[in-house]
Amino acid sequence: MSRTWNFYAGPATLPPPALERAKADIPDWEGTGMSVMETSHRSPEYDAVHEEAIALMTELLGLDDDHQVLFIQGGASMQFAMLPMNFIPKEGSADYINTGTWSQKAIKEANIIATCRVAGSSESEGFTRIPKQEELDLDPAAAYVHITSNNTIKGTQYHRFPDTGDVPLVADMSSDILWRPFDANRFSLIYAGAQKNIGPSGVTVVILRKSWLEKANQDLPSMLSYATYSTKNSLYNTPPTFAIYMVRNVLAWLKDQGGLAATEKTNRAKGDLLYGVMAEYPDFYHCPVVEDSRSYMNVVFRLPSEELEAKFVAEGKAAGMVGLKGHRSVGGCRASIYNAMSLEGVETLVEFMKEFAKKNV
Numbered sequence: 001m002s003r004t005w006n007f008y009a010g011p012a013t014l015p016p017p018a019l020e021r022a023k024a025d026i027p028d029w030e031g032t033g034m035s036v037m038e039t040s041h042r043s044p045e046y047d048a049v050h051e052e053a054i055a056l057m058t059e060l061l062g063l064d065d066d067h068q069v070l071f072i073q074g075g076a077s078m079q080f081a082m083l084p085m086n087f088i089p090k091e092g093s094a095d096y097i098n099t100g101t102w103s104q105k106a107i108k109e110a111n112i113i114a115t116c117r118v119a120g121s122s123e124s125e126g127f128t129r130i131p132k133q134e135e136l137d138l139d140p141a142a143a144y145v146h147i148t149s150n151n152t153i154k155g156t157q158y159h160r161f162p163d164t165g166d167v168p169l170v171a172d173m174s175s176d177i178l179w180r181p182f183d184a185n186r187f188s189l190i191y192a193g194a195q196k197n198i199g200p201s202g203v204t205v206v207i208l209r210k211s212w213l214e215k216a217n218q219d220l221p222s223m224l225s226y227a228t229y230s231t232k233n234s235l236y237n238t239p240p241t242f243a244i245y246m247v248r249n250v251l252a253w254l255k256d257q258g259g260l261a262a263t264e265k266t267n268r269a270k271g272d273l274l275y276g277v278m279a280e281y282p283d284f285y286h287c288p289v290v291e292d293s294r295s296y297m298n299v300v301f302r303l304p305s306e307e308l309e310a311k312f313v314a315e316g317k318a319a320g321m322v323g324l325k326g327h328r329s330v331g332g333c334r335a336s337i338y339n340a341m342s343l344e345g346v347e348t349l350v351e352f353m354k355e356f357a358k359k360n361v
């Protein structure tokens, strides 16, 4: 397979073995003479894939019996609304920690549905860091505390999750779920659009603490109620079967690689290489993010001018590396290096960065 080094923030690069498996399966999947896309979601063959995807996620995250894996459509953006609809009681409110664009979108949606408070923010510092525990103003009566564990646009990441006491902790982990081992059972709900670290777009993985459902609002349309997905094992209506099949392929690959401990090692090596090259050429590359909040999934950086940034992106593309442009709202450059980006891909980028700095300084 001839592959481009793909640094897009999402949809993002997928592991070649997961793609090869799909390629082989498409004309005749498991001897059915059909692809998974053409198979009933009530068939035993599909059911096996659905269950395997759930089992792999459960195993990789070490989920306990009270946590359930759900597959929901509508993207992480629909979770911004679904979460408060289900879990903010009529007279209650929820706490949100504002760490950038995606947190702001979550806050905006929550305020349409109910009331939420901003319990911490790094907005006054341009979202260049994650607020520290002692800076948070948490309401002990909040319905939950919501964080964005990795800020895809600003390039920041939580390296320690906040202590919220007895208040349920919820995270949007769209851009860093499964990047390293962590205690997923501490969370009452985790959601992640699949298209960065776990598969193609079209499915959002939700990890839900089942016992929390007892507190959920009941008077909701079926498709917007977590209870529907929980009681029907995400098969109330037709799920995005091909996307879930691909999630299965990606998770099986991740397990083959040695699981989360192994992927963390590679991810740290990749991030350290990129932040290292910036330290080596400090007059040329600048990372705006405070050191202890730097992301190992989305590495953002500036060059001395916007002209040089445009040249960097164009020459990078010519050299076989796509997706190096920063998000349009912030400019600059960004390398998204999710689990499926190999160390070799990052080494190629780092060599290019060194040469580019030497030629253009």
Ligand SMILES: Cc1ncc(COP(=O)(O)O)c(C=O)c1O
Pocket (backbone or CB within 6 Å): 010, 074, 075, 076, 077, 078, 102, 148, 150, 151, 152, 153, 172, 173, 174, 175, 193, 194
């Ligand atoms: C952290 C984060 N949350 C939410 C979203 C929105 O995801 P979706 O496009 O699946 O709605 C994104 C998309 O990039 C994201 O990076």
